[in-house]
Structure formats: C-alpha cells, structure tokens
Amino acid sequence: MTVQLVDAAGVPISTLSGGQAGQVKVTLLDAKGNVAPNEVVKFTTDDTLLQFTPVSSTALTDASGVAVITVKPASVTAAGAVNIAVVATAGGKAVNGGINLAVGAAPLTLGTIKFVPERNGEILPAFGTALLQIPITTGNVAATTAPGLTINSLCSNDGTATLVPGALDKGVQSVTYTNRGCLRETDTITVSLGNFNQTVKINVGKANIGTIQFVGSDLANNAIVLRGSGGLGRKESSILTFRVLDQNSIGLPGVDVTFTATTTTGGLIVQPAKATSDATGNVTTTVASGTIPTPVRVVAQATRNGTTISGLSDSLIISTGLPIQKSMSLSADSYNIDGLGYDSAIAKVTVLMADQYGNPISDNTAVSFVTEGGAIATPDEGGCKTKGGGCTVDLKSQAFRPVNGRVTVLAYVQGIEDFVDENGDGVYSCKQPILANKDDPTPYRPLVDSCTPTTGERFSDQGDPFLNTGNHAIIRGNPGGNTLQRDKDPAKDRKYTSSLGDLPFPYNRTAYSVDGNQQWGLNYIWRETEIVFSGDEPTFIRQFANTDGTLRDWTAADGPVNIIAGLSGENCTNQVVYFRIVDVNNNPLPSGTTVTAGDADKVQPQSVSPNVIPATNRLGGTQHWVNIKKETNCVGGEFSIKTTTPRGKSVSSFLFKSG
Template sequence: MQHIPTRTVRTSTAAFQRTAALTLIAAAVLSACGGGGGDPGAVPAASGSGGTGGTGGTVTTPVATDTKVSLVMVDGSGNTVTSLSGGQAGTLKATVLTPAGKPAAGAIVQFATTTQGLVSFTPETGSALTDANGVAVVTIKPASYTVSGAAAVSATSVVEGKTGSASVNMAIGAAPLTVGTLAFVEPPKASLPAFSTLALNIPVSSAGKPATESTGLALSSLCVGDGTATLVPSGMSNGVQVATYTNNGCTRGRDLITASIGNSSQTIALDVSAANIGAVQFSGASLTGTSIVLKGSGGQGRSESAQLTFRVVDQQGKGLAGVDVDFSTTTSIGGLAVSPARATTDASGNVSTMVSSGTIPTPVRVLASASRNGATITGLSDTLIVSTGLPIQRAMSMSAEHYNVEGGNVDGTRVKITVRMADQYGNPVSDGTAVNFVTEGGAVGTPAQGGCVTDGDGCTVELVTQNFRPADGRVTVLAYAQGIENFVDLNGDGQYSCTNYVDASGKVPAVYRPLVDTCVSGGEPFPVPGDDMGDPFLDTQGDGVYNALAGDRPFPYGHASYTAAGDGKWGLNYLRSSIEVVFSGSYARITELCRNGACANTVYTAGATIPVPGAAGASCAPQQLAVRLTDDNNNPLPFGTTVSVVSANKLSVAGVSPAVLTSTRSSGGTVHQFTVTPDASCAPGDFSLQTKTPTGKITEFKFTAN
C-alpha cells in the first residue's frame, strides 16, 4: 500500500483539527497494511526477531509542521475591538507559535492591509519582533479623520522556515474635525498696532475629544484678504492649533478672523491700527550717477539739471497717495535751486522735483519732508532707493595708488586717487555720494563728472601728469564732499541732540530734527574746536595754515573771502581731505655717497665718474657702498624705477637694495646699498650703476677702482 503523506497544518483552529483527523486516519491505514512495513521513520527490526511485514513495528502519530499565528485588535483598556474612528488608535497583537507549538521568541511579524490609504501603522514599517511569549505588537489608526470603510489586516511570520499568518477584519468610521471657540493668547488692551503680532488659539476636536492634527484647517480675515495682514498656523498641542496674526497696517479699523474645517467654522473680531508714514525714500534720478554740470556748461550729452524722485511709504513699505512733500536743498551756492518746492504724491506714493545747477561746483542733496497725523518724516536724496547716514568728517580718508609718479618730465602718467567715507555709525555711505576734487598740478577727475560718485565704500579718480607743474614737483590734491561735522554723542543715541531749538518758521517743534531744525543752544559739543569747520582750502604748502600769498586757494567759494573759523553750530559742512603726490623727474642724481659707513654730501649727475678707494691695489678689500638717489627737485625717483649694476669689469657687485623704488613721497630721495668685491688679484676695475624709470629713461654713474 502506498504511503499517505501528512498534510500541512493550517493556522486556524478548524484547519488544525482537520489535519489531526487526517493524520490519525493515515496512521490507521498504515497499520492495517501489514507486510508493507512499519512506521516510515522507525528503525527496522533486527534480523531473526520474528517480526514479519509491518506487524512487528511501532506506530507513531505525526505532529503539526507549520508556524501558527493568531491575531486580535484591542483598545487602550485591553478589550477586543473590531472598529476604529477619527483619531482613535488600536493595538494589533499577534501571537506566534513554532511548528512544535511553543511560543516563538524574537520572530519578525509583518502586519499589512490590502486597503491602501485607510489605516496607518506605528512603526510605519508595520513590523515588530515577538517577545518571550511569542507576542508582537504594533499600533494602528485611521489614516485621517475623514476616511471610512472596511479593511482586512494580516499578520505573517516565518519561523524555522515555516510560514504562518492570520487576519482580522475591521471597520473604519469617519469622525470629522470640529473648530471650537477662538481666543487670543493675550488679548490686546486696545487696537493692535501696525506691524505687531498676536497669538490665536484654535481648539480642534474629533468626536468630542482633542484632535492630534488640524488637517484641512483654513484661516482667513478681512485684512488678510486686503494684503495688509497675515495669519500663519504654527504648532499644535492638546487639541489646540496656534496661529500668529500680524497687522501689517490694515486700514479697516476692525478685522474679522475666521477659522474653518469643512462645515465647522468660528470667527473672532480684532481692532487694528493703520500705519503712519514710515519713510521718505529716494528712488532715483533722471541721470546716471545724478551728475549735472555747471550752469552754462551743458551740451554734448551733459545736463545742467536732474529730476529727482522720492517715494513716501507707510510702515509696511507701501506707497501713500495724496501726501504733500516739501523740497529744499542742502546748499544754494552759486544759484543752485530746486523746483517745485512742494508737490503731492501720486497713487503709488511717488513725487518728483527738479534740481538745477549754479555757477560753482559743489555736491548737493535734496531734503524731502512729508507730514501726516502730526508726525513729520524727512529723507535725503541719494542714488539708493533708501537713504542711509550722511558722511562724517572723522571717517573721510584719501589715498593714492602710489605717491611718486613719473610726471616731472613726462605727460600722461596716471595715478589713481581714492576717497573713502563712512557715516557716524562707521557704515559706508550710500552709493552715489558726490565728491569733488581740485589739484595744485596736473589734471584730476573724469571728463564725464569732474569728480566722482561713491560705489561701495568710496570712489576713485585719476590724477594725470601735465602742466601746470609746481616748481618743487610736489602736487597737493584736495577732495571735498558735503556731510556732517564731528560731534560728541553724549547721550549715545547715535545722532546729534539739542535741547533748545526752533524750526524754519521760528516755532518749537515737538521733537528736534537734526539738519532740519536750528539748534539755538544746548547742543552736543564738538570733540575739539577744529571740528567746528571753516572753509576747506587747497593747502599748497602742506602746513595746514591758509596762506593766499603762498598759493593756497579756498574751495568751494562759499564766502566772499576765506573763513577759517566755523559758525559755532553743528550741521552740514564741506568735508575735506588732501594728499600730496610727487611729480618725480625721470633722471637721477646722487646727493650722498657712503663708503663703509662714512658719508659725504657730494652731488653726482648723469655720467659722473666716482672713485671707489680700497677696491683695488694693495690691501684691497670688499667695500660697502650706499648712494642716495633723487631727482632734480630732491624728490624720490618715480615708483617702479629699477636700480641695477651693469658693465662690471674686474669688480663684482652684489646686493643692490632696494632694487626697485616703492611708493614714497619723502623729501631727500631714497638710499640704495650694495657691496663691491675686488678681483682676486686686486686689479683695477669699474662698473656702472644704472637707474631706469617706467618710461625707459636711463641714468648711469661710473664707479672706478684703481
């Protein structure tokens, strides 16, 4: 009779019972077969035992050979449940037994559902390990508060290569979210000021219990719809969603806020304040760089006037229409004027005026003042959209690319002159700040602007060598710009303060406005008396003292005659800085010769023959030489001039230092050292010391040793 194999045991109780019954039947059949043999797994009887067929063997009962899994879902109290709704969560518990019927510890159980988007697991992978009792646990909940339907959830585990699984069916019910009564965290005592924020609590529940999320929450308000407020949700805790309300200058007076989820909604009212004038911004000019030329000098693309545009904005940066703006200039020197003196902003808050040049070169700014609700705001013209601090005297500096240029005998050598400025806070001044230059010799500036306007922290022009050339070859360059005088900030508020002041009409305004109102007395002091600045002047002597007979000239011509003293009041003035650049000659002289530390002030010109005692003949020895090189005005040779030894004969010369002239304006030229080493036989010899300027001008001096 054929062997009947044992069937795989199913995981359910009924399947297990059916498998056991089949196993017993198979065993009975095998027993009845007799001579077919005994238990397939039994050891055959020994020869001569007397057993025949299968009658002498021992019959055994097959055992279950599959992993067994059982699955239930329980609530927080441990009660078995078959449904979930809204934010409710359940616990899936799978019990796993080995094929031998013992608890399977450390086995992986994978939980899954065939209905996607209906439920979610924690952990998200839906997998867990069994404990010592063979139990694995995961959390299950509806995927959202609004989903509904039915789902089959399964648990599968593989133990000792055998797979077992079980499943349960469950119902998922929708439990929509509901919005509760709205409340502010700290209700304002009055209207919420413009650009202030407020926290709003929004209770959210599901089936009467605090929700854990606010899916579908919509927030709106009248002012948000106008674009003058924002309402942004943030964190959620204990069923309360928090949102931040910001008043960006709503003009309604009262806003109505609405929070809704689906058909559930709540509203709350909030008083809000509108914005006042926030700033008067300079928008730009009709000309690139806002550069205009002197009156009567227009033409060929140059203009004697420029249109300046300002924008009046509220505290949120939006343009204000219908605001009257008054214009004035920081100087009227030479007939400079602004027209119209008053204009009204358009629908975007823009307003314009024209500035026309006078007959004297000067930087100028236009002051625009606007008033609303008893407050006056001012702005100064600039090439930036938003004005920044004015330059202050103590932060103005001036430098040259190098200070000794080949210009005593050469036209067209160019050297860059840079001016840098900062405001009282140490920040770079805004782009477009105008700087004027005048020079004692050569030409300075650009054909387009004469001076320059700042870009970044400063601006640069070129000084070009040409006539006029001062007799001493030393050229003073003066830069001046309009800014504020130094002051001591006693109260530390970052601006000039005054206790006794009046406005242009003689009335006392509520608050002192620097540069707008007149400080009668009680103003903050100057650091030193000289900070109350008089007129700037071109200091041709470099001694800091004005001397018209010596060629000093005041700039700009703000008074009938030069005024050294200030006016005793802090305010706008002409900031100034000057440097001296040497127009160096191209040909060298030696004005001092040193040998082994002993120096003589002997002048040698080009082609001179200079003896070097001790470098030849009896007892010859190395000689340490130094020469002082100057041009014809006793100034240093040009920057970049090389000093070298050529045509050495029977003598070796090394270590010419410095070999290249650096930037210097020191009177008396530069000193260069080198060592002369005799021939091994102390034979007579010679060499030439050569200077060569950047334009190729050469001077040579012959040194001889006899």
C-alpha cells in the first residue's frame, strides 16, 4: 500500500490549513505486485481536526488499484498534528498504511474598515462617539475570534481619544471611538491583524475648557521672602501648579495658559508668562519675589473655541522672613523662681522675632541660648526653632547658682541690623557695595555683599553679643539700697565689661568687638533678660511714705520700726503700713508667693496689696501696703505679716503693734 496527500493539482503536500481541501491517494498492490482493483479502502483519523468526503470515510480502488478520498480541516480554527490510518484487503490479505500531516488554522483576513454611518468629512465634536466596523474572515468564513487584532490612533496615543472594542459578531468587530478633545484636527486610526494593516481617518474637534483649578505650590506655608533675603531655609520663589480641566473634569492637555500677578509691587515677577498644559492637564509657573512685602495671587487664563476661562491661586505672602534687631524680644513667664534652695524650678523663656515690616519670621529659624546659671533648653537642641515667629525654652534651677541669685539669659540668632529704608524699596540699598566676589557681575546682594555707612542707607551697627553677667558681689543683710554696682555706673550698664565677668558669644572673632564691623549685613542679633533664683526666707522691711508719694526704707529717726503711730490712743485713726519683702539677696521672693496679714488682736488689717508676689526681677524685692482699721475704742493691738511660697513654705515674722 502506498499513501499520499496531494492538493487539487496532484502535488504532494503535508499540511492543510483553514478551508483548504486535499486528497488522500492510496495505491494498492497484491503480493505479486499486481494492482488490486475493486478493493474497499477504509480511512480513519481524529475527527476533531479532519473530516472526509464522503462521510463514510471509504473508497473503492479503480482499475489501476488507486482509491481517492477528499479530506479537509474540521473547522477554520482547527490546528494540530494528525495521522490518517488506512486499512484495505489485497489478494485476500489485510494491508495497513497511513500518513501524518499538520493541520493549521485558516489565516485571519481584514476586510475594509469603515465608520458606520460613514463620516464623509464630518467633524466629530469633543466627547462625541463614532462606531468603527472591522470585517474579519478566516478561510473566507466569518471569524468568531480575532487573536492578535490591534487598534490604535494618533489621538489615543496622546491620551485624547479612546478606542473601546465591542463584540465580534458574524465576522465584524465593532469599536467605539470617543474623541476626548484631540488637538490634531484629523485622527488616523490604524488596525493591524497578522500581516494586514489598514487605516481610516476621522476629523475631530478640540474640547472646551471647563475650568482651571489651582493645585498648589511647593511651599509649606505659602510664604516667600524678599529678593535678596533667601538662604537659611528661606525661598525667594515659589512654583505654582494649575490644572486645566474639560467639561467632564478630566485633565486637558495642550492648552496654552497665560499667567499674570495681581500685583507687581517691588518688582515681583511671574515666569514663564505662558505655558502649555501637559498630558494630565497640569501647567506650572514660578513667582519670584520683589523688594517690598505684599500679598499676591496669580491668575491663570486660557481660551479655547472662543471661550475664555480663568483660575486664581491661593494668596502668597512676600516678606523677608529674616529677624531684625529692633523686632526681637525676650521674656519669661516668671522672673523670680523658687530656685535658690531648690533644683528644677522652671522659668519658661520665650523669644519673639519679626522682620523689618513687623511680619513673623520664617519658621524653623534656629535660636541659641546661653545662661550664667542653671541650665537652659533641651539636650538635643541647646536652643529652639521658631514656629509662628517665636519659640520657648525652659530655664531650670540647678548648680551653678550665682552668689547673688541673679541669672542672665542671652538669646542670639542670625538676623539683620536695624536700618532706615530711606527709598522705601523694602531692602537695604547701597551705592558702592563691597562685593563678596569681585569677579561676580551680579548686582548688590544685601545679605551676601557688604556696605559701608557712607555709601548706603543709615543703619545701627551691631557689636558682638555677650552674656551680661552683672555684679557677682554677695548682697547680704539687705543693705537698704536697691542698686548693684552696674546700676551705680550707667556707663557700664549693658556694655561689655570683662572686669565684671561678661562673656562674649559666639566666639567668631579673635577679640570681642563692641562697635561691630561698620558694615550693614547679616549679623548676630540678641536680647537678654535676668531671672532671679529666689530664696524662700522673707525679710520684711518697713517703708516710710514721703510727702511726694515716694517710698523709702524706714530709719531709726522715723521711730520704732514695728510701732504704728496713731493707731491707738487719743484721736486714733486708721493707718496704712508700707513695707517691702526681699529674700536673702535683696531679691524678690518666688513669684506666686502669697502675702497676708493675720494674727490680729484688737485691730483689723485688710488685705495686703498686692497679695501675691508678681513675676519680677526687681532688685530690692517687692513693695506692699495694708490698710489697718483701728479698734473702736482706740485700744492698742497688733498683727503680723505672713508669706507662703508656691511650695507651701509659710513664714510669719513681721509683727506690728499700734501706738
């Protein structure tokens, strides 16, 4: 038996594809080599891949001993390898044969793609849809699947059109095309399947602008500093981002947007003045500060299809952000803490700063603190960083304690020296600057270059900061005076005097400079305050009221210190007693200490005024008075003064008697 697979022309083949038909040709000989006519030949195979004609799968050999049957793939999608087995009888003997072949699916073929109904040059408006139909056949039969089919367009690649496939029905693939505001005017759609490619064009319209939204800036607090005031964490410009949206609130690319500022005060500029939105509709510009502080907003505007839309940014604040000496202050919630005899008494020390226009300085400005006694700030910073123009640290009582109980706290920070803005341009102006880099052609930069007093605006030169430690002399026994050595010598007050223990900070020079460098610029500015480590043992010192209303300490010439004349006896009257209270160092008792009059006998002391020791570092303690009502019959009596500290220590040691 000889088995062959041939095509319609009789050419041997080994493959059948799609709707292609072939013939299985069998030649049958008997044992002697003679042809075997009129013998039945039976064909069998995998009927999921192939089918025979006739369907009986049998054929009769002709006079030449040849039997032929037609075979083709079971479907246009059938694919695989298969064997055709052949069985026959020749000369009374069974004969077997067969042949192997490959079955391939019929190739997919594209028909003519078109829009239904046809567009005929009609413009598809933004967000309009059109139906595209793609005929697909396989072996001249309508395809039921279309693997490898790809559809795209220029606008869909831009993100301004979508192509959404629908069902493949009766060999036609439907695709919904949506114009999402394509800017190309004409879109080219390409369909590919295997080796087939087809294109079709459609005219499209641009989308109208729905709105322009302000997205935000690269700033955390919407504030930039004046031109020339940058550095130290401060920015002179801000990047603003807007988003152009269509009527469906989808980002609209390719839109030209112009930017203008609501003010150009001080030379403020917006660059670029025009930009084009990106694929997501975002567009950016930069605001650069001028030389005068001002609030500003930026207007973004665009026109499309005859419609103009505008968007407005949030308000930006233009200020220096640099502290100036005149606007720096230092304060404490208590200037007299119970720290002479105790550790860990706390005074909260607050520094506040502003720029030359009174605006709070930039957040996170670092402030350094030093003190001659106790401990200040935290171990991780040794100072504080500003928030909202100020910051607070703790001064804690501990060793070292100055012998007079008076502790100086110094706060210093890099800032600018006081100046008079004579031309009103918002920055220090200089006609002949001293350039930091002589080869740099950049115009005068106030915080980089320097200026002498004769060529620039008037300014107050700032000397080096120093810790004003005052007089360390021991003040014991309450000498009756209210002044220290420094107070007696006004020339030394708040002046660097090394003989009195003053310490320069920071150590940025070979020698301390009282008068500064005679140049305006960035420098250390500072403030100091004095906080008392108060004792809790009071001394009561009676005072005499002068006719002019002033008070002085009681003397022997005024009579016995504890006798209140006129409070008893003939023609007695109500009296007022004046006194001051000091600790062992002639300083105030701790703030919050209460002062009361009690232990009264036959007289009626009223409430002491003030009845609480205030927050004060006044040398000589605090002054008080109390009204005493006489006994009805002018009988002599007595009462005492008592203090109670916030820690609860009470002392009653000033006993007054009527006389």
